[in-house]
Amino acid sequence: MTYACEQIALKLSNAGVERSLAIHRFGEPGARPKVYIQAGLHAAEVPGMVIVHHLLPMLRRADGDGKIRGEIVVVPAANPIGLGDTVLGVHLGRNSLASGANFNRGFLDLAAAVVSQLEGQLTDDADANVATIRKAMKGTIAAKTPKTELDDLRLKLLGLACDADYVFDMHAEEDALFAAVMAPWTVEHREKLVSHLDPQLIFYADYPPLFDTACSRPWADLAKHFGTSASIPQACLSVTLELRGSGHVDDDQARQDAANFVTLLTANGSIEGTVAAGKPLVEPIRFEGVEFIRTPVPGIVVYRRLLGDLIEKGEIIAEVVQPFARDLDAVRLEIRSATSGVFFACRHAVVAQADDVVGKVAGEEALADPKHY
Ligand SMILES: [Zn+2]
Structure with missing residues (x-):
């Protein structure tokens, strides 16, 4: 048995409120591959937390059977600050109530932070370089003094993940198909x-800077910086998983997703065993082909198309009902897609404000203005 659970306290920022992270560890520290899995960084995006709830007992069974080969670190609720952010009974969790900061932004740029200390230290020995770079990253993070609880949370999560071979960050939309978001250096x-996870869509983009890319991008940036003078592999592969919608958490689906994770970890050599080849993956789509469809007016969104529908450019996907309008001929405004593709994400029945995103369509064609702001 290698399993251990530890509780790490975060820096005290709010008088009288001390929060902590629960971290579950499997395998020998330092064993490879190292896998890092977290859920709930956007604390209202709950499906991942339920998946991890099912995954942990599965990993404990594998551990009890002596089958953990690498090191697996799991943080089931990565954002205790956001978990507690409620306003008048409504839970938030995506942006800090205290500062407005998006919890999935603002991570340290590790390549920029370590590049100067690596000058003259790297060779053509890729394995030695990976060890040197990981040590520099861990040391740099450990030397930082966080100013706030949120700073501390970001540094602690990055410190747990930055030396992993694989990083999985679980998120969700309000209502959506299952999409995996990667970067050009990982896709x-x-x-x-x-x-084996069977995402319905795979996207790739080098923006915005996310937790997962904070872990994997440094390897791409350092390889570019040092060029042919040093051998630097892509030693961390990371992905942000958008695990459908927070509005439809399904316990059976979550259990199946957790079992699929065990299969993937077995295929990757973290857990002993053999698995059959997975289904062929869907073709990746450049994120510039994903239109964020915005409403020009406020109102209540009613949908004309279902998630998963194939949409033609110019088709109506929704209408915005404006019950406050005086002109009864103008109480419904049609919202059309500017691209052809799969309608894969929508909102709940909420009051939308002007310029809010009300739907997302994934098309093949890169858009001049996909409205990703
Ligand atoms: Zn998210």
Whole structure:
């Protein structure tokens, strides 16, 4: 048995409120591959937390059977600050109530932070370089003094994940198909990240800067910086998983997703065993082809199309009902897609404000203005 659970306290920021992270560890520290899995960084995006709830007992059974080969670190609720952010009974969790900061932004740029200390230290020995770079990253994070609880949370999560071979960050939309979001430097390795998980869509983009890319991007940036003078592999593969919708958490689906994770971890050599090849993956789509469809007017969104529908450019996906309008001929405004593709994400029945995103359509064609702001 290698399993251990530890509780790490975060820096005290609010008088009288001390929060902590629960961290579950399997395998020998330092064993490879190291896998890092977290859920709930956007604290209202709950499906991942339920998946991890099912995954942990499965990992404990594998551990009890002596089958953990690498190191697996799991943080089931990565954002205790956001878990507690409620306003008048409504839970928030995506942005800090105290500062407005998006919880999935603002992570340290590790390549910029370590590049100067690596000058003259790297060779053509890739394995030695990976060890040197990981040590520099861990040391740099450990030397930081966080100013706030949120700073501390970001540093602690990055410190747990930055030396991993695989990083999985679980998120969700309000209501959506299952999408995996990768970066250009990881998408070619997608089989290792999402095989057996069966995402319905795979996107890739080098923006915005997310937790997962804070872990994997440094390797791409350092390889570019040092060029042919040093051998630097893509030693961390990471992915952000958008696990459908927070509005429809299904316990059976979550249990199946957890079992799929065990299959993936077995295929990747973290757990002993053999698995059959996974289904062929869907083709990745450049994120510039994903239109964020925004409403020009406020109102209540009613949908004309279902998630998963194939939409033609110019088709109506929804209407915005404006019950406050005086002109009864103008109480419904049609919302059309500017691209052809799969309608994969929508909102709940809420009051939308002008310019809010009300739907997302994934098309093949890169859009001049996909409205990703
Ligand atoms: Zn999220």
